[in-house]
Amino acid sequence: MKHAVMNDENRSSNLGEPTARVTRARAKLLGSSSGLPPLYPSAKQDDKRVSRASLKRAAPDKPAESLAASRPHKKRAVLKDVTNVNCGNLYINCIDAAKGQPIRQDRKGSLQKKGKVEPACLAKKSEGVEVKVENIVDEIHDVKAEGSRDICPAVDLPTEPTEITNEEVSAAADLVPLKIDIKIFPQRGPSDRDEGALCIKEESLEERGVIDIDSRHRDPQMCSLYAADIYTSLFARQVDRKPSPDYMEKLQQDITKGMRGILIDWLVEVSEEYALVPDTLYLTVNLIDRYLSENYIEKQKLQLLGVTCMLISSKYEEICAPRVDEFCFITDNTYKKEEVVKMESRVLNLLRFQISVPTPKKFLRRFIQAAQSSYKVPSVELEFLANYLAELTLVEYGFLKYLPSLTAASAIFLARWTLDQSENPWNPTLEHYTRHKASELKNTVLELQDLQLNTKGSMLNSIREKYKQPKFKCVSTLRSPKSVESLF
Template sequence: MLPVSKTKSLQPETFEKEPSKIEKDGDLHIKRSPSSPQGGPKKRSAFEDLTNAKQNQAQVQVSKRKGGKSVSKKTQKSSVRQEALKNDENLKSAGPKAPREHLDSAKEKKPKTPEAPEEKADVDKLVEPPPYDDVDKENLRDPFLNAIYAKDIFDYMKDREEKFVLKGYMEKQPDLNIEMRAILVDWMVEVQENFELNHETLYLAVKLVDHYLAKAVCMRETLQLLGSTAILIAAKFDERCPPCVDDFLYICDDAYQREELLSMEVNILRTLQFDINVPVAYRFLRRYAKCARANLETLTLARYICELTLQEYEFIWESASKLAASCLLLALKMKDLGGWTPTLQYYTGYQVTDLHSLMRRLNLLLYSKPDERLKAVRYKYAHKVFFEVAKIPPLDVLKLEEQLKLNTV
């Protein structure tokens, strides 16, 4: 029997500036400045703007103020007359203008081009909402949720699953069997609960054990050392304050020395080539439950089903994302909360038919009689803190088959 410590477990702007004063003069918006020496702007006719008469007068006044030579009134009048004659010649050369009445009638007779119906249809298509619910839109202002990159992150983790595909390895282990692995995982669940570690740490530690056993031979006397060292590595990867080495030596009842644990840590990392960012089902499960807007009780039920699979050797080659999606769908069915939605299909990448086979196996796992040596998961989720979800009966096999045949599963 693997000893465990008796540590008590605790469950789980903008600043609006004062708008400047703007007055509307005809079709012009003129911004008044209180510091202007001429004061506010005055209305003026358009034809006065065509001449430089005012400019010349302003220049004369400026030259007078600056103490320049005085200009006689006759010279000023002659210059104004010359400018006016030039403007008259320019207007005559431009040719006769059409009467205003004809211009107005031409504008009225001009047919209005009706809006094309195709353009309206295109606009409607653009406004039409997508078939799925944008679950990250409401969390864009929270920088800790990384809502902008959330889907890209999980798509990347789903692609990484192909790199960590596991196959049967127990036949390569001369001194181990499936029951020993199940007992080790059961003990690791107790360690996670006693140290109050994250569930991601537990899932990652089990993955590290499986990937190490798939590449290296381990004897039964060092199997517990392998499990405790895997938890230490996973805790360093995921926890803010991971337990120290002495804590892991204590939970092993001082069966191993400090040098042995550190040596096993180096051995595991080198065997896995220091690539320990393995996608785990628990991360996908939390993401998918959020996309389904499931409550905490439904998520806890799905977590219970998913955690039961950690002890089962026949589930090691299932991809983490598919396993999480199947556990969530089975939990939704057990709680009678509907089935697979377009939103879940979009964010998971799985159709409901892709999950039928795995759902059947998970439901049978809930039906199976628990081993007397493997009680940690069922005892843990039978507590009130976890809504006693371990006591919820599984779906009837015939009822599940009927629901799987429906198109709205």
């Protein structure tokens, strides 16, 4: 008998009753919904409520006329946008949409709570939704008022402004369709924006006979778009972080120029021993000179300063820098690890951690590229010879008075003249990228040629022996048959 009752409750009647079970909360909810016809449970449910009248409050009686006016089952309605309908229609549509859906057990409590909502609360919600609709209408009218204005200033462009009609939003809000004219202009990239400037630059370079070395490389690692700006910054910083050219005479009393030359000549051998890149050697010499320009040092600590500066440079330039123990070993354990670490702290604090400096090696890369722009095949001998001449200046204290860019340009000048005496080694392209005229290089080139010929008979031969190797094409043995002084 119990199973029969359950089957009667879950079976639809012939009067078009919904398949979902109707509870007291649902009946209360449907009864207060703007005159909707209530849904009645079956006769078994009436008997069940009568039997429980003593425990729970019975549902109110329904008029008999509404029983005949039961509505047929409808399909599930699609919920509309709450911003485009009023509160009453929203509430009715939600009830209609929920009629054909089975009630889940986990949502039973929430439905019962919703059934106890008073009409006053519903009225407040209706007012809130209407306020939102009014705000949206005001915003649409504001957009219409401002739509005729240009978003961007007037610019002569080949494209016409695009009209965007916002008919769907206005139709949903039961408003008159509004046309919002929005002018959309195509975005212009850096290449389009600077196209005119680039054309003017190319024309001026061609008129001057300068070859644009930045437009011929498609390799992204060459940074062709930023190379000019990078080297402009390097030209400016080389003056700020340049060591004092006369610190030996003004500050240092215990060391001499010869001691400095011996130290650097030994560091060249150390860099070869550990296969360090040339940038590490150049930066090491720069750190040594900058430290000696500001701090007095005794000759017993000069080698310690040298290995410490090479340790710092290795950490900055190398991928796999040598360890502190290796630098202690290369000095025959003259200094302990603690002394090297302490000196490293002193150097970095004195230099304020400014170890990114423009050295002649950085300018050589740019100038060699400009020097080979007219060659059909790049000259390896020119590159090795220019690097050899530039490294010779590291040992010589007298070259501290010259800027790194001037030293690099002089190395290019003398290297081109050593390899080819048929034409002037300087041309408009080199003058443009080095920012030095041939007349400005006279003193530097003449002193550099003295180093190349070793007119002073220096015994510091580490750099010469280094570039005598076949891998460097033995460029240290090359000499120019004609004097370079005849070019000035």
